[in-house]
Amino acid sequence: xxxLAEVEYYRKQWEPSRGEPVARVLAHPKARIYRESPASAVxxxxxxxxxxxxxxxxxxxxxxxxxxxxxxxxxxxxxxLFAAPPDRVPEKSDHLALVTPQRCLxxxxxxxxxxxxxxxxxxxxxPGSQPxxxxxTPSLPPSWWQELPPEVLSPGFTKERVxxxxxxxxxxxxxxxxxxxxxxxxxxxWMADEICWRLRIDPRRPAGTLDxxxxxxxxxxxxxxxxxxxxxxxxxxxxxxxxxxMNHRWRDGGICPRPKCHAPLVxxxxxxxxxxxxxxxxx
DNA sequence: CTATTTGTTTATCC
DNA sequence: AGGATAAACAAATA
Numbered sequence: 001x002x003x004l005a006e007v008e009y010y011r012k013q014w015e016p017s018r019g020e021p022v023a024r025v026l027a028h029p030k031a032r033i034y035r036e037s038p039a040s041a042v043x044x045x046x047x048x049x050x051x052x053x054x055x056x057x058x059x060x061x062x063x064x065x066x067x068x069x070x071x072x073x074x075x076x077x078x079x080x081l082f083a084a085p086p087d088r089v090p091e092k093s094d095h096l097a098l099v100t101p102q103r104c105l106x107x108x109x110x111x112x113x114x115x116x117x118x119x120x121x122x123x124x125x126x127p128g129s130q131p132x133x134x135x136x137t138p139s140l141p142p143s144w145w146q147e148l149p150p151e152v153l154s155p156g157f158t159k160e161r162v163x164x165x166x167x168x169x170x171x172x173x174x175x176x177x178x179x180x181x182x183x184x185x186x187x188x189x190w191m192a193d194e195i196c197w198r199l200r201i202d203p204r205r206p207a208g209t210l211d212x213x214x215x216x217x218x219x220x221x222x223x224x225x226x227x228x229x230x231x232x233x234x235x236x237x238x239x240x241x242x243x244x245x246m247n248h249r250w251r252d253g254g255i256c257p258r259p260k261c262h263a264p265l266v267x268x269x270x271x272x273x274x275x276x277x278x279x280x281x282x283x
Numbered sequence: 284c285t286a287t288t289t290g291t292t293t294a295t296c297c
Numbered sequence: 298a299g300g301a302t303a304a305a306c307a308a309a310t311a
Contacts, residue, residue, distance in 0.1 A: 002289070002290090003289060003290095006289080032306080032307075059290080059291095074290085074291085075290090076290060076291075077288070077289075077290050077291090077307090078288085078290095078307090078308080078309080093308090110307080110308055110309065111288090111290095111306085111307050111308055111309080112306085112307060112308080113290055113291070113306070113307070114290090115291095168300095169300075171300085171301085172300085172301080176301095179290085181290090181291080188289050188290075189288095189289045189290085190289050191289080192289095193289095246289095250289095271301090271302080271303095272302085272303075272304090273289095273290090274287085274288080274289090285311100286310100286311085287309100287310085287311080288308100288309090288310090290306105291305105291306090292304100292305085292306090293303100293304085293305080293306105294302100294303090294304085294305100295301100295302085295303090295304100296300105296301085296302085296303105297299100297300085297301080297302100
């Protein structure tokens with residue numbers, strides 16, 4: 001489910017525990033989310049350390065703990081984060097729970113397309129199993145985090161990057177292009193459809209058919225949708241206004257919300273993903 | 284019982 | 298080499 005705005009919302013759910021010690025870590029050893037870092041390693045790395053807070057980058061999450069411990073996370077299709085009372089009895093899909101004096105921080109993911117990773121990073125940024133010395137400088141994030149592409153709302157995300165990518169993948173449908181996390185981190189299925197719809201461009205259109213002005217429009221629409229989604233959904237999961245395609249895309253018989261269009265929306269498969277478009281205003 | 288799902292990775296072919 | 302494509306992963310919900 002989660003795209004960049006939902007991921008940001010989930011990140012915030014653990015924030016109230018900033019500064020709290022992790023007394024106990026509950027991890028289901030057989031869960032597929034531990035396919036990279038075994039549950040035992042996650043427990044060992046986090047138990048007894050202090051939770052220092054989290055950050056989001058597109059669909060990626062990174063939580064920091066004292067003494068250079070970092071918990072990486074991807075929510076997959078069905079992952080979600082929430083805070084519960086500290087005496088919570090874990091439910092079936094609660095694959096990871098961090099128990100602090102005040103709360104139980106839960107990662108729940110019934111489909112288990114999500115994953116967690118854990119890494120201990122030395123004060124010089126090198127991965128190491130030894131905790132840094134007392135009074136050491138704060139550790140840097142793991143290298144994989146530092147190598148992520150520029151976020152869509154960051155200065156590094158330029159029109160030129162978008163144009164170059166569209167040119168290189170000229171035959172790829174625009175919607176498929178937008179789902180590429182190496183270039184558009186955090187854009188998922190509904191945001192990609194929303195962006196194409198705002199541009200009035202058919203999501204099946206080859207990316208190479210966009211001229212310079214359409215590429216610039218793409219850059220703007222992508223950033224506007226991201227910014228507004230973060231503001232509306234990322235803060236408290238409010239519903240976007242009905243002027244957005246999103247509120248109409250899943251219902252059978254949905255109608256295009258664009259003023260003076262109101263054509264029936266079409267839902268069909270595009271490269272394996274359900275895609276919603278308006279045949280009336282998207283060309 | 285069948286179809287569907289807001290995601291990523293991997294294998295395979297070109 | 299790198300792009301295109303389909304399948305695999307897994308479980309709840311309609």
